[in-house]
Amino acid sequence: MTKDAVKSAGRRQSRIPILAVPLLSVALWSGGISPAAQAAEPGKDATTASLPRILVLATGGTIAGQADPRATGAYKSGQITGEQLVQSVPGLDKLAKLNAEQISSIGSQDMNDKVWFGLARRIQDAFDKNEADGVVVTHGTDTLEETAFFLDNVLRGDKPVVVVGSMRPASAASADGPGNLYEAVQVASDPRSRGRGVMAVLNDKIEGARSVTKTNTTSIETFASANGGPVGYVDTAGGIRFMAPAAGLKRTTYQLPAGEQLPRVEIVYSHANMDAVPIEDAISHGAKGIVLAGVGDGNTSKPALDALEAAAKKGIMVVRSTRVRSGFVTRNVEVDDDKNGFVVSEDLNPQKARVLAQLLIASGMTAPAELQRAFTATW
The missing domain is CATH 3.40.50.1170 (L-asparaginase, N-terminal domain)
Structure with a gap:
């Protein structure tokens, strides 16, 4: 040939x-x-x-x-x-x-x-x-x-x-x-x-x-x-x-927003001796949501928590996640999430919590209980 x-x-x-x-x-x-x-x-x-x-x-x-x-x-x-x-x-x-x-x-x-x-x-x-x-x-x-x-x-x-x-x-x-x-x-x-x-x-x-x-x-x-x-x-x-059969659960999916861009959501990384500057900076640049990569169970310093509470009162979505590799972030343990209007990320790391927050903001979802349900693991 x-x-x-x-x-x-x-x-x-x-x-x-x-x-x-x-x-x-x-x-x-x-x-x-x-x-x-x-x-x-x-x-x-x-x-x-x-x-x-x-x-x-x-x-x-x-x-x-x-x-x-x-x-x-x-x-x-x-x-x-x-x-x-x-x-x-x-x-x-x-x-x-x-x-x-x-x-x-x-x-x-x-x-x-x-x-x-x-x-x-x-x-x-x-x-x-x-x-x-x-x-x-x-x-x-x-x-x-x-x-x-x-x-x-x-x-x-x-x-x-x-x-x-x-x-x-x-x-x-x-x-x-x-x-x-x-x-x-x-x-x-x-x-x-x-x-x-x-x-x-x-x-x-x-x-x-x-x-x-x-x-x-x-x-x-x-x-x-x-x-x-x-x-x-x-x-x-x-x-x-x-390792197991397909769950067969109906997954929640979200519509892509018009245009080519998701809402601005910033990740703020918690550390020793943290102040409110990173949070205030995110707000000044138009963040619609802030994800805290917190220490331990999604915690951070008092100045940072106070700034996050103020952000939530302005209608900015605040999600507590963790910089720790494994484990779940649980509501109302070290932080009063109900009082502060925060959402916890459950098992989602900060980068994935940011993606979900963007989709939820784009979909117009604002009710704290509804937002928390969206973050809760279904598996």
């Missing part, structure tokens, strides 16, 4: 176009392009006809990063397209019929409302029009948990959405991206993933959007759910093992 014929046959067998040249200097990841993507296989058309349809939406991040010469281990995020990522993982074409689209090409430290809205609208549109049976979002790890939680609160329906990233760039000798992406597609393709909300898949674990958080700056064993534990495990040999 000629080179042109090989490429033509490969294109007929996959919705993802085949590149005519090797990807990057190291074929992106060890293993390069799947042999199945380079040449046609007998009977493959009949097999792929029954495969689930997975839409891959790429946003950038370390998983799409390439080495940078400025220092050993340095890299630039978002240098590789979603299409290239899909092409580079051997065997993906046997799991699902894949379609890759680029939403953004940024490091997740630059994640913003515009990208969030674009993701949410594209995913919802794909589900409403029955374009896909599941969605995989490739993402940087720094704010992955916030994006997953945001999507979990705005997407309707029970089709699976999986957010995936990596701690090492695609050009690294021991890149964790290919395995993570393969397993993310596995999970998104599995019928048992329906009705579980948005999930994160990294390092052989399936984590729920509400509970997952990044716990280490560089280790690939970084994502964990301190209060709830993983919802399941996945590996290429043993398959997928969920």
